[in-house]
Amino acid sequence: MRDRDMKRLMSLMSQLTFNQRAKLRDELFSQSARAEVVQAIESRVGDQPLCPHCQCERVVRNGQADGLQRYKCRGCCKTFNALSGTLMARLRHKGKWLAQAQVLEEGLSVHAAAKKLQVAPSTAFRWRHRFLAHAQTVKAKALIGIAEADETFILRSNKGLHHIQRKARRRGGKSSTRGTSDDHVPVLVARDRSGACTDFMLRRSDKAQLTAALSPVLAPDAVLCTDGSSAMAAAARHIGVEHHALNMTSGTRTQGPWHIQNVNAYHGRLKAWMQRFHGVATKYLASYLGWFRALDRFSPAASQPASWLALAVGTSHRP
Numbered sequence: 001m002r003d004r005d006m007k008r009l010m011s012l013m014s015q016l017t018f019n020q021r022a023k024l025r026d027e028l029f030s031q032s033a034r035a036e037v038v039q040a041i042e043s044r045v046g047d048q049p050l051c052p053h054c055q056c057e058r059v060v061r062n063g064q065a066d067g068l069q070r071y072k073c074r075g076c077c078k079t080f081n082a083l084s085g086t087l088m089a090r091l092r093h094k095g096k097w098l099a100q101a102q103v104l105e106e107g108l109s110v111h112a113a114a115k116k117l118q119v120a121p122s123t124a125f126r127w128r129h130r131f132l133a134h135a136q137t138v139k140a141k142a143l144i145g146i147a148e149a150d151e152t153f154i155l156r157s158n159k160g161l162h163h164i165q166r167k168a169r170r171r172g173g174k175s176s177t178r179g180t181s182d183d184h185v186p187v188l189v190a191r192d193r194s195g196a197c198t199d200f201m202l203r204r205s206d207k208a209q210l211t212a213a214l215s216p217v218l219a220p221d222a223v224l225c226t227d228g229s230s231a232m233a234a235a236a237r238h239i240g241v242e243h244h245a246l247n248m249t250s251g252t253r254t255q256g257p258w259h260i261q262n263v264n265a266y267h268g269r270l271k272a273w274m275q276r277f278h279g280v281a282t283k284y285l286a287s288y289l290g291w292f293r294a295l296d297r298f299s300p301a302a303s304q305p306a307s308w309l310a311l312a313v314g315t316s317h318r319p
Contacts, residue, residue, distance in 0.1 A: 030096070031095065033095050033097070036306070037097045037098060038067050038094065040306065040313060041082045041313050042082055044314055045082045049082075052080055053076050054073060054075050054076040054078075056074065056075030056076065058073065059073055087134075091127065091130060096119070098306075099305075100113075101308035102308075103117065104132075105308060107276060109276065110125050128287075129284065130312070131308070131311075135290035135293070137290070138294070138311065139197065139293060140217065141198075143196055143218055143222055144192055144222055146193050147218060147223065148191050148226070148260040148261075149188060149189070149190040149210075149214060149224060150226060152189065152267040152270070153184035154185050154271075154274075155279065156282050159280070159281035185201055186201075186209075187200070187201055189266055190218075190263070191266060197296070197297070201289070207235050207238065210232060211238050211239060214236075214239060215238075220240075223243075224244070225243075225244050225245075225258050225260050226244075227245065228248060228249065229245075233245055244258040246260060269292075270292050273295070274292070294308070
């Protein structure tokens with residue numbers, strides 16, 4: 001826009017009504033947010049994009065579509081953009097994606113998010129799980145030094161299903177049996193003292209499941225601290241790492257540097273945060289675990305919508 005056109009536009013600002021100014025402000029904010037979103041998306045492909053269809057490097061620019069750079073592969077002749085092949089592809093209203101990232105930061109319910117974003121609840125629900133798809137996979141790949149591991153049990157939920165094999169209960173209700181029965185999903189959380197964290201949804205809390213989960217992430221020289229579980233002890237022996245078990249039932253919570261207070265504190269924060277949802281459907285539990293891992297991982301300074309956006313489009317890999 002030329003300077004004289006800009007001056008003419010600015011001179012008309014005084015003639016706008018209050019509602020017109022509000023609409024203009026919202027439109028300017030949406031355009032600015034959309035530009036920031038597009039920049040974050042484009043950074044995903046880097047300087048040398050690869051074809052998501054055939055992994056060919058012979059790629060050329062081929063115009064733009066929906067504000068994103070489009071590419072054409074010389075190998076398979078297919079076109080793509082930075083989101084092709086991801087669950088974020090074909091999502092509309094990019095100008096609201098930063099607001100969606102802020103919704104994740106605030107941990108709003110689906111209906112509260114829909115009201116804030118001015119979209120249908122079904123759209124808010126779909127956006128939530130598209131944004132969290134990559135967060136499920138971002139977890140520590142290795143635990144070093146002193147590592148703590150313990151299970152927590154989350155009530156199994158068939159929320160959203162029309163046909164279930166048991167008597168229905170209120171959302172966020174109680175198990176039909178006492179203790180850790182099949183009504184619960186075992187979630188193993190492992191953390192080292194540097195803050196690296198990973199978790200696993202288990203079918204059952206036995207030696208085979210614990211070994212399969214912990215063996216790939218524990219360094220050979222790691223020291224594993226657990227409670228007095230015999231299954232944990234058997235898994236540690238099978239993996240071949242140094243193991244220190246604490247007899248929690250007798251009140252022994254620490255033995256010098258050996259304790260599991262970090263992982264137990266994480267359990268407490270996780271369950272307190274999940275209470276707002278009044279029961280999480282088990283089929284979506286992995287998404288909520290990834291959501292909380294990201295919340296717990298981001299420092300207050302880095303916990304911004306841009307961080308969530310980078311995580312959603314796959315440009316953030318910090319464990």
